[in-house]
């Protein structure tokens with residue numbers, strides 16, 4: 249007989265279902281019987297992943313500094329433990345208070361820790377500017393370190409031009 | 413026009429395009445750490461920013477006091493995807509700002525201070541983005557957002573940090589589901605940071621073959637890149653769906669017709685029908701119309717609108733009282749019979 253669901257393949261699996269207390273029988277092909285269960289939602293996998301990243305991280309942290317008690321956010325008083333157990337930040341300042349953890353988590357789940365999207369229209373211009381100067385300063389430090397003085401001079405001029 | 417009332421969307425797999433932005437106000441703690449008093453102040457400031465705005469859009473919003481609504485009204489908001497179940501959790505004061513056509517909604521104190529959502533009929537994600545972006549700018553005129561130059565928009569959960577953007581399509585995939593191919597697609601597209609999940613039904617298989625496809629990554633890409641990625645993957649899935657559909661029409665036309673006409677028969681004459689069965693039959697009707705297999709006059713109605721109207725909250729609202737499960741099944745069959753005769 250044909251599969252009762254796709255009506256294409258030969259039915260090879262016999263399944264019993266209980267709907268509102270009534271038993272119904274259904275004959276399905278192999279594909280349709282496998283599909284009979286709801287696929288795991290991405291959210292569940294995601295949360296599991298987060299927790300495992302966090303626990304791994306806290307383990308390694310324990311090993312490095314076993315004496316250090318949990319860090320606390322100075323603004324909302326969220327503790328490192330609280331953050332770890334809920335995987336939720338308590339306020340904007342938490343992103344700074346738990347910076348190493350936040351960066352690791354973001355890189356792991358998002359594949360990046362650097363925003364490339366919209367900046368707030370009103371307050372964003374000065375932030376964009378600050379981000380550009382920060383970037384140039386980092387490049388400058390690296391150029392000096394590698395004794396690439398020609399590059400360093402060029403970068404210094406660039407920074408001066410922006411800052412004026 | 414409210415997105416789900418547009419019958420244009422009957423003719424393609426994509427039913428609607430949705431954009432959600434997560435935002436928080438800088439000066440208040442996030443949901444996890446806020447007090448009830450702070451929650452009220454967040455509602456007041458956000459409502460003020462939208463409603464008191466004298467632009468053309470501000471006057472179109474109304475504030476809804478969720479906690480004062482009866483069970484039926486709450487159910488209807490969920491059935492229309494205007495609010496989430498989480499917004500109804502009793503912990504903290506919450507708010508809802510709703511545009512008159514219900515295509516824009518702003519949840520206050522859900523997981524983030526602000527969750528704004530825009531929906532349009534069909535596949536026009538750009539239109540949804542433009543509207544959300546505009547409302548975002550409008551709110552920012554009077555509040556300061558939690559934003560970091562490196563991390564972007566700061567959210568309560570790190571899965572939303574950066575753009576705070578969740579772009580999604582509501583999509584009808586009966587062929588991929590029937591042939592069991594969808595379960596192979598789900599892990600494959602997860603690799604691109606895109607998630608596909610059944611939109612209705614709990615625990616068992618999705619009802620009506622209606623799925624939601626959305627981006628999971630919010631950081632490291634611009635909003636345009638995120639939406640382009642979603643569009644590419646979705647286009648690919650639609651091509652697969654259409655290919656199976658063509659093959660079915662070519663090789664199993666009689667089976668496809670049989671399914672569609674049996675569905676038409678039950679919807680036209682049934683006296684009692686469960687939501688799951690009705691959704692699945694309406695899914696067949698949708699296939700019947702866009703393949704041209706169903707020769708009956710086209711419903712002058714978006715089939716997804718019918719799927720919303722036969723849910724329990726909407727039925728209770730129509731009848732004007734709370735209904736038991738069996739009563740719902742009877743009234744649901746009444747509505748469908750009327751529609752198909």
Ligand SMILES: [Zn+2]
Pocket residue numbers: 251252253254255256257276277278279280281
């Ligand atoms: Zn089958």
Ligand SMILES: [Zn+2]
Pocket residue numbers: 321322323324325326337338339340341342343345
């Ligand atoms: Zn904090």
